[in-house]
Amino acid sequence: MKPLFIIFFLLNIQMADAILKQLPENDYKSWVQLEKNNIQVYYSKDLSVPWCRATANFRFSQDEIYSALKNLKNYKNIFERVTDSRLLDENIVYIRLDMPYIFADRDYTVKYLESTKNEEIIFQFYSVSHPNTPNNSGSVTLPRAAGEWRLIPINDNATRVIYTWNGELLGKFPSSSLKTAWAKQGTEVMIWLNQYLKSIKEN
Numbered sequence: 001m002k003p004l005f006i007i008f009f010l011l012n013i014q015m016a017d018a019i020l021k022q023l024p025e026n027d028y029k030s031w032v033q034l035e036k037n038n039i040q041v042y043y044s045k046d047l048s049v050p051w052c053r054a055t056a057n058f059r060f061s062q063d064e065i066y067s068a069l070k071n072l073k074n075y076k077n078i079f080e081r082v083t084d085s086r087l088l089d090e091n092i093v094y095i096r097l098d099m100p101y102i103f104a105d106r107d108y109t110v111k112y113l114e115s116t117k118n119e120e121i122i123f124q125f126y127s128v129s130h131p132n133t134p135n136n137s138g139s140v141t142l143p144r145a146a147g148e149w150r151l152i153p154i155n156d157n158a159t160r161v162i163y164t165w166n167g168e169l170l171g172k173f174p175s176s177s178l179k180t181a182w183a184k185q186g187t188e189v190m191i192w193l194n195q196y197l198k199s200i201k202e203n
Contacts, residue, residue, distance in 0.1 A: 020126055023148060024051050024164065034183040041186035043167060043179065049144065050167040050178065054186030057160050060197045062153045065161060066121050068197060069149055072112065078196040079189060088132045096139060104171055108145035109133045123149040140171035163189055 024044060031042035031053060044051040058065060068078060072093040075085035084096035088109065096107040110125040126146040147165035154160055167182050 020124060020146065022048060022051075022166075023124070023146060024053075026150065026162070034179060035187060037187075039187050039190045041183050043182050050182075051164060052167040052182045052186060053162065053164045054190055055160065055162050056190045056194075057154065057158060058194060058197070059158055060194075060201075061157055062119075062121060062151050062159045064197060064200075065151050065159055065193070068193065068200070069123055069151075070114075079192045081188065084134075086134070088130045092128060092130055094130075094133055095145075096134075096136065103173060105136070105139035106142055106169065106171075107134075107136055107139040108142040110145055119153050121151040140169075142166075142168060142170060144168060161190065161193070 024047065028044070030044060030046050032045050033040065033042050035041035035054075039054060039056045042053045068074075072091070073085050073087040075093070075095065076082045081097050081099075082095055083098045083105070084094065084107075086094040088094055091112045091114075092109065093112070094107070094109045096105055099105050108127055109130050111128045113124045113126075115122045115124070124146075125148070127143055144166055145168075147163070150162040150164075152160040152162070163186065165185075167178065169178065169181065173181070
């Protein structure tokens with residue numbers, strides 16, 4: 001193994017340990033609700049970073065949702081705000097987000113870890129360094145991007161989806177607009193995923 005890749009490997013282990021330790025447990029209770037519709041969105045108020053969570057019930061099987069989320073390089077075709085989803089290595093993807101006008105784009109490189117717990121499928125992701133990450137001067141890089149997709153089967157044709165993410169936006173994003181941004185992001189992500197799954201089924 002080349003020395004450069006050894007360095008990146010060791011750094012990524014340290015980053016994973018530091019970031020994922022801060023991820024709220026699934027039974028974390030101190031959420032503040034932002035949206036109360038079919039898609040519910042929350043944020044944390046007493047953790048070291050602003051974690052957010054969106055939940056919704058999907059009329060799709062766990063396997064259908066799993067297949068969509070597993071295809072990392074296809075995220076640009078699932079989530080409308082993603083303009084670039086580039087697979088850099090096994091389970092490592094570069095993501096660039098198109099932010100609303102006046103705000104700079106955001107980007108990050110994350111590694112996905114897949115696990116199961118009872119009948120749940122869990123995708124955790126966390127920021128990593130990678131030598132092939134694009135150098136985009138027009139965007140703000142999020143060095144602590146992290147989160148989790150949790151797929152909980154309700155029955156053979158329905159699944160509860162829980163999406164948790166680090167709500168840091170950095171750059172010059174005004175703190176007064178963060179709650180609005182979190183509510184919008186959690187809602188949009190669930191809507192876009194549902195629309196994509198519908199389009200796959202129709203075809």
